[in-house]
Amino acid sequence: xxxxxxxxxxxxxxxxxxxxxxxxxxTTTRATESTGANITVVLHGTRTAQKYIQAHAFDLWRVGVxxxxxxxPVDSLHVKIQTESAGSPSGTNIATCVIDPAELSVSPEWxxxxxxxxxxxxxxxxxxxxxxxxxxxxxxxxxxxxxxxxVHQTCKAWNGSAWVAQP
Numbered sequence: 379x380x381x382x383x384x385x386x387x388x389x390x391x392x393x394x395x396x397x398x399x400x401x402x403x404x405t406t407t408r409a410t411e412s413t414g415a416n417i418t419v420v421l422h423g424t425r426t427a428q429k430y431i432q433a434h435a436f437d438l439w440r441v442g443v444x445x446x447x448x449x450x451p452v453d454s455l456h457v458k459i460q461t462e463s464a465g466s467p468s469g470t471n472i473a474t475c476v477i478d479p480a481e482l483s484v485s486p487e488w489x490x491x492x493x494x495x496x497x498x499x500x501x502x503x504x505x506x507x508x509x510x511x512x513x514x515x516x517x518x519x520x521x522x523x524x525x526x527x528x529v530h531q532t533c534k535a536w537n538g539s540a541w542v543a544q545p
Contacts, residue, residue, distance in 0.1 A: 425510040425536035444524035447482040453513025466541035467506035
């Protein structure tokens with residue numbers, strides 16, 4: 379939040395803390411204040427990415443992610459393998475997989491997808507697994523993706539113009 383007299387800063391929305399499109403709950407306390415013409419709320423995480431280092435060279439055939447759906451999204455979820463540039467995903471896709479929402483349940487589970495191409499991944503090379511939906515953002519119909527920075531290195535979120543640390 380920026381442009382606020384009392385609430386400038388970064389806040390994390392509570393799980394399921396978004397109600398009816400008019401308010402959201404955050405994990406820390408905010409000060410009550412009147413809205414002003416210049417307050418801006420920036421959404422982080424319209425795309426998410428997880429870094430990994432390829433252990434050995436091989437031809438990529440399948441990609442697995444732990445994912446679930448909330449509500450009834452009608453668009454697909456795209457999973458891309460990208461190279462690295464300056465510590466973030468490069469924007470260059472070397473493989474893409476697509477998940478149809480009908481394939482997902484409301485509980486997180488591992489989904490394995492066939493890649494649209496089968497590139498050879500290079501040993502000791504850093505790659506990024508980038509995940510984004512194909513349609514518009516929807517607080518009632520969306521996807522939940524499990525990421526784990528402890529096991530799988532750095533996770534980042536897209537803020538609309540740049541990759542930033544995962545909130």
